[in-house]
Amino acid sequence: MYKVTMLAVFLAGALNAQAATVYTGDKIDGNPVISKLDVDDLEAGKVYRFMFQGVSNGIGQHWYVPVLVAKGAQPGPKLGLQAAIHGDELNGTRVIQQVFEKLDPAQLKGTVVGAIGANPSGMLANNRNWQLVNDGGDMVDFNRIWPGKEKGNSAEQHAWLLWNNLWAGNAAMFVDMHTQSRGTEYPLFIYADYRNPQVKQMAELFPADQIKADPGEKGSVETTFVENKIPAITLEIGKPKLYQPELIARSLVGVNNLMIQQGMIDGKLGATAKEQKTFVGNEMSSIRAEVGGFAEILVKVGDSVVKGQKVAIQRNAFGDTIREYTASHDGKVLAIGNDPLREARGLLVRILFNNPDPQCADGC
Ligand SMILES: [Zn+2]
Structure with missing residues (x-):
């Protein structure tokens, strides 16, 4: 009896220690469904397509996230x-699609995993937020609830599954x-926690227009990874609901640079922050509408501005000026509101600048 118990304990321990990819047995459009990924048990030198099984929704079906995995021929x-x-x-x-189009697993050292569309609920709703069905419907900012909750609402459970079973x-x-x-719109822009030197190095391998040295945002994907000692950045690629080839191309250069610097692929580094002359700031200031009305923005993303410079006008429907807004700091325009309809608190202009206070050195 003692021996049997010990064996069971040993086996359970071994199972826990050795995670393994779990195939549900289903296929979607020919792609195997997995409820857990462990890249270590995949055969090396191949690219895989999976459908990752996320949380179940109101009609009792699962949300699925398409996942590409390139398992290099050699470890890394x-x-x-x-x-x-x-x-x-x-x-x-x-x-992500282009990263995988160019990857040759026979030449790759290490593994690349790409999740294409982590929030299918929001994607289908044409909305940034996760859509909840209960109580007539509600929405959750899916980048503020990580690492999720095993027994939370559907958004929290989906984040929990991604965090624990995919990543x-x-x-x-x-x-x-x-x-x-x-x-609203950004240029190619990165939030990076400069208190972590590996994160700083990662960010500066991208030829971004601007970087914010940033202490992070609780519940965001980036901050959840960084808090768990995994270097991570938030890469902000321009505008929503659009493909912008030039920004996509520069993002790809950054990912390639990262893989080259890490020894995952051979090659020469492309443009980095140095060649791009990336503007790095440690604080940002958002100039927001004080009232509702039609906004005309007088600056463009990337413009240099000086404190006191007029940057936006708001008018009523008849064209009368109801508010004028000026730059709060000397700095660079990081974002603008490009939708003329602005209600109170709507973003007009965001300025990235450098606060000389030593306490802000790594981001305020
Ligand atoms: Zn976002």
């Missing part, structure tokens, strides 16, 4: 890429791809 680092955590932020889907053990560095929100 594990890179994770994710797009569309916000459902209408789509440039990153094309970046745990399968990513030692991570790029989470976003864009600015609908009605």
Whole structure:
């Protein structure tokens, strides 16, 4: 009896220690469905397509996330890429597709995992948020609830499944791809926690227009990874609901640079922050509408502005000026509101700048 118990304990321990890819037995459009990924048990030198089984929805079906895995012929680092955590932020889907179009698993050292459309609920709703069905419907910002909850609402459960069953053990560095929100735009821009030197190095391998040295946002994908000692950045690729080839191409250069620097692929580094002359700031200031009305923005993304410079006008329906807005700091225009309809608190202009206070050195 004692021996049997010990054997059972040993086996259970061994099972826990050795995660394994779980195939549900289903296929969707010919692609195997998995409820757990462990890249270590995949045969090396191949590219895999999976449908990752997410949370179940109101009609008793699962949300699925398409996942590409390139398992290199030789061992090496594990890179994770994710797009569309916000459902209408789509440039990153094309970046990940192009990364895999160019990867040769026979030449790759290590593993690349790409999740193309992590928030299918929001994507189908043409919305940044996760859509809840209960109580007539509600929405959740799917980039504020990580690492999720095993017994939470559907958004929290989906995040929990992605964190525990897709990414745990399968990513030692991570790029989470976003864009600015609908009605606003960014250039190619990175949020990076400069307190972590590996994160700083990652960010500066991308030829971005601007980088914010940033202490992070609780519940975001990026901050959840960084808190768990996995270097991660939030890559903001321009505008939502659009493919922008030039920004997609530069994002791809950044991912390639990262793989070259990590020894995962051979090649020469492309343009980095240095060649791009990326503007790095440690603080940002958002100039927001004080009232509702039609906004005309007088600056473009990337423009240099000086404190006091007029940057936006708001008018009523008859064309009378009701508010004028000026730059709060000397700096660079990081984002603008490109939708003229702005209600109170709507973003007009966001300025990235450098606060000389030593406490802000790594981001305020
Ligand atoms: Zn986003």
